[in-house]
Amino acid sequence: MSRVVGKNSWALLLIILAGVVLGGFIGYLAKDVPYLSWLNYGQEFGIGNGNDHSTVSLNLGVMVINFGIRIKFTIAGIIGLVLGIIIYRKL
Template sequence: MSYRRTNKNGWALFLLILAGIVLGGFLGSLAKNVEWLRWLNYGLEFGMENPVKLNLEVLVLVLQLNFKITITSILGIIAGILVYRKL
């Protein structure tokens, strides 16, 4: 059994996917104002309604996660993966 060893970095893939999500979300927010491109901003939003608060007297930590997945963010993820494969 031979394993193919690649020099690709997992962090590079993570950063490219993250950049694709951010860029796709930005393009989706721009597309929602154009009537024939509104469908690109269609998606779901999910996450925590109320933040979790941890008070340590010296430090207060507040955690709240919300995700908005749209068609353009999915296209951005795909674009990030394709760019990674070309590296």
């Protein structure tokens, strides 16, 4: 009963997610530094996007549930994603 040892797809997802989050955090920290502000350059989209903060509402009579999601892609987040994939391939 030999089991083929392969790379775990959950580990890939976790490493990529960590890379994107850390990259986005670094981009956010670098937004006020003049020569690193380009790391925070990106695009934001989703439901509840922008200044209007409009969300999808579900009125159940007794309670109202609001749904919204915003995703922001930045250069630092993309760099973190690529580094996460490279780190996963090295493991």
